[in-house]
Amino acid sequence: MPELPEVETVRRGLSKYFANEKIVAVQVLYRKLLLGDPEEFIQQVTGSTVREVDRRGKFLLLRLNNRQTIVSHMRMEGRYAIEDGSAQPRKHTEAIFKLANGSQIFYDDTRKFGKMQLVVTGQETEEVRSLATMGPEPTEATLTLDYLFARLQKSKKAIKGWLLDQNNLAGLGNIYADEVLWMSKINPLRPACRINREEAELLRENIIQELAFAIDQGGSTVHSFIDASGHAGHMQDKLHAYGRVGQPCERDGYELVKIKVAQRGTTYCPHCQK
DNA sequence: TGAGATGTTCACAT
């Protein structure tokens, strides 16, 4: 379940392995992976070179040398893997990029939710609507307290759901939303507009620090996430709330409970998250 | 055996 830290980890892996190697062939084994015409995709990508790999929120942007960009979203279980030239497609392999150096990059997706789309470089926001409306990246410079607090005040939504909305800020998913709320001692059901400025400041710092820390840990391996070279992350061992239902809160020892907020499983401490 | 849970985004309903 790639969230921002996992996508960033994959981005770094792909940057290294695509690294100016020509893509000599593309195989698409699941046509619905692609938004747009599959033939057009294959034709444009074949013979091109990935100059660099960018990221915006949970989207990967593979910059080709022919003024095209592959916009890739892994959704739930999408996964890139580096393989040698003899590797055969697996049950859920949806696309294969064969590189000039003989290696292959597989895109696998057990649940088939992930999507790829070819767009003209620079036209991403015109062609991918969620990129056009996406909120700021969660960094010190781009996620300001003034923005965060003002935007929180405008919404009555439960804070958990608010944090998951990529239009408010980019990159948080279910795992890290639970984590930053636990760290900030905020109840996931609290309406966004009921968070005061001091709490917003704390929330902001926790979001920025937690995501940076998770990237440093190579992401969380909870269900299927593995980086592009096949290594699991370590972040799952550092989580305080997500996946710890029934276990004692590390702060006060009370039992963590699981509820549903915005249709998503949400684990929190009812004693210290107010 | 089969219902329910898993989690991201979009389309649609209210």
Place this chain on the structure above:
DNA sequence: TATGTGAACATCTC
């Protein structure tokens, strides 16, 4: 406009 719900899928658990 803002918010909520179900669908797109496959797999695992109870």
